[in-house]
Structure formats: C-alpha cells, structure tokens
Amino acid sequence: MEKELAKSRGLELIKRSKIAIVGSLDAHGYPVTKAMFNAKHDGLREVWFSTNTSSKRVGGFRTDRRASVYYVDEDTFEGLLLVGTIELLQDEESRRMLWVDGCEKYYPQGVYDPDYTVMKFTAVRGNYYHGLRNIDFEVR
Amino acid sequence: MEKELAKSRGLELIKRSKIAIVGSLDAHGYPVTKAMFNAKHDGLREVWFSTNTSSKRVGGFRTDRRASVYYVDEDTFEGLLLVGTIELLQDEESRRMLWVDGCEKYYPQGVYDPDYTVMKFTAVRGNYYHGLRNIDFEVR
Numbered sequence: 303m304e305k306e307l308a309k310s311r312g313l314e315l316i317k318r319s320k321i322a323i324v325g326s327l328d329a330h331g332y333p334v335t336k337a338m339f340n341a342k343h344d345g346l347r348e349v350w351f352s353t354n355t356s357s358k359r360v361g362g363f364r365t366d367r368r369a370s371v372y373y374v375d376e377d378t379f380e381g382l383l384l385v386g387t388i389e390l391l392q393d394e395e396s397r398r399m400l401w402v403d404g405c406e407k408y409y410p411q412g413v414y415d416p417d418y419t420v421m422k423f424t425a426v427r428g429n430y431y432h433g434l435r436n437i438d439f440e441v442r
Numbered sequence: 443m444e445k446e447l448a449k450s451r452g453l454e455l456i457k458r459s460k461i462a463i464v465g466s467l468d469a470h471g472y473p474v475t476k477a478m479f480n481a482k483h484d485g486l487r488e489v490w491f492s493t494n495t496s497s498k499r500v501g502g503f504r505t506d507r508r509a510s511v512y513y514v515d516e517d518t519f520e521g522l523l524l525v526g527t528i529e530l531l532q533d534e535e536s537r538r539m540l541w542v543d544g545c546e547k548y549y550p551q552g553v554y555d556p557d558y559t560v561m562k563f564t565a566v567r568g569n570y571y572h573g574l575r576n577i578d579f580e581v582r
Contacts, residue, residue, distance in 0.1 A: 320516055321514070321516050323463050323475055323512070323514070325465055325472075325473035325474060325475045326473055327471075327473055328525070330508075331467075331508060332465075332508045332509070332510060332525050333465035333466055333467050333473035333474070333475075333508060333509065333510055334465060334473070334510050334512075334523060334525060335463055335465045335473075335475055335510060335512040335523065336512075336521065336523070337512075337514040337516065337521055368470075368471060368472045368473060369472070369473065370472060370473055370474050370475060372463070372474075372475040372476075372477075374461070374463070374477040376460055376461050376477065381476065381477055383474060383475065383476070385468070385472050385474060407574075408574070434547075434548070
C-alpha cells in the first residue's frame with residue numbers, strides 16, 4: 303500500500319469516527335488511554351478535544367506532552383495511529399472554536415469556565431493498517 | 443459509585459467487547475495504542491492476546507513492559523482502563539491455550555510458528571467510568 307493512499311484512508315476513518323482514543327503517560331510513566339469525542343481536526347496533522355482542566359489526564363500533559371490519537375473500525379479491521387504532542391489551551395479563540403450546545407453539561411460556567419481546557423494534538427508521524435497490512439508515514 | 447460495582451461493570455464490559463485497545467511505549471517513549479482481539483481473560487487481573495513475534499509492538503515490550511488495556515462502549519459511554527505489565531510467552535501451554543481455528547491465517551506454520559507470541563497482561567490497577575463519573579481501584 304502506498305503512503306498517500308494510507309493517509310487518505312486514514313483521513314476517511316477520522317471523518318467517520320465518533321470517538322478517538324487518546325494515549326498519554328500517567329504519573330508513573332505507564333501508557334494510558336481514554337476515549338474522547340472527536341471534536342475537530344485539520345487533516346491528519348491537528349486534532350482538537352475539549353476536556354476538564356481538573357482531570358488527571360490534563361495534569362499529566364503539563365509534565366509530559368507526548369501523546370497519540372488512535373481511530374479504529376472494528377468491522378473493517380482498519381486502524382489509524384497518530385503520534386505527536388499535546389498543547390493545553392485556554393485562550394478565548396480556542397475555547398469558542400470548540401464550544402457547541404451541550405458543552406454546559408461538562409462546563410457549567412460556560413465558555414469561560416476555568417475547568418474548560420482545549421487540548422490541541424499535533425501529529426508528527428502515523429501508521430495506518432487494514433487487515434494484515436500496515437504502513438508508517440510522516441505527518442507534516 | 444462503589445468500587446466493587448465499578449469492577450463488576452468493568453468485567454461485564456470486557457465480556458461483551460470484541461476488541462481491547464492495548465497501550466504501550468514506542469522506541470521514543472511515546473504512548474501508542476493498537477486494537478487487538480480480546481482472546482482470553484481471567485477476571486480483571488489477566489488478559490491474554492496472540493501477536494506476531496516480529497511486530498514492533500512485541501519488540502517494545504522486550505525493553506519496557508509497562509502497558510494498559512482499555513475497553514470502551516461508545517453507545518453507553520462506559521470505559522474500563524487496566525494498567526499493568528506485559529509478559530511475552532512462547533511455551534507450548536500458552537500457545538495451545540490461545541490457539542483457535544483461523545490462527546493459521548496469522549501464523550502459517552501453526553502452533554509452533556516462531557512468529558507466534560502470546561502476550562500476557564497482568565493488571566495492578568484500573569479505572570472504570572460511566573458518563574461523567576469514574577472510579578479508581580486496585581486489581582489483585
């Protein structure tokens with residue numbers, strides 16, 4: 303499988319996924335994962351999530367920004383792994399960009415709720431697989 | 443939510459999951475993930491997978507055994523994270539225990555195929571969430 307085809311199929315998988323599996327490191331350096339809503343993405347390069355500032359996950363990213371974002375379709379045996387780093391953002395533009403009706407369930411004080419944090423993931427490389435075949439690629 | 447209830451709901455989630463998301467560390471210390479078939483488990487303590495000896499993932503576990511196993515139900519907003527370590531096994535008993543019809547697709551030489559490795563995950567702690575609530579527990 304050619305790299306451009308793998309990337310284009312990976313992008314299709316992101317588009318049809320409701321959730322992404324975010325990988326991070328816990329306080330003891332163990333790899334941990336959590337499903338998050340796939341809020342916004344820009345190609346394969348950037349993925350954006352909203353999260354609670356007070357969560358353990360966010361605390362971890364303050365000390366180690368290494369992360370991954372994974373999408374899987376268990377019916378078609380396809381998976382896309384993106385590897386990169388997380389930035390935590392609380393500026394107004396980022397907050398407004400991800401805010402949608404229903405967010406007040408998680409952040410009762412609204413768009414300026416101090417417990418509302420935007421996580422921006424930036425990929426540097428990835429791997430796409432389908433069945434038994436898989437291919438590594440760089441992300442720019 | 444009480445710890446015993448969280449563990450019992452987590453166990454139900456394992457039982458109805460076709461796949462588990464295995465978290466590991468890549469050669470650069472980044473957290474990476476891959477969906478694997480949920481081959482066998484013993485409560486919340488042990489989960490067993492079969493994999494290719496030659497895979498990058500298996501190579502990583504030779505240098506750092508830290509791992510996690512994650513189950514998610516995106517319809518009910520439930521998730522179970524187990525954190526622990528991986529052992530790589532190639533003894534006959536382990537190989538036979540996981541071997542089922544169809545494995546020859548992945549390991550053409552059969553149960554003694556040198557590219558067939560059994561991964562045994564042993565959990566030490568976990569987290570179960572349902573909706574906005576989540577609870578940490580130890581696994582013994």
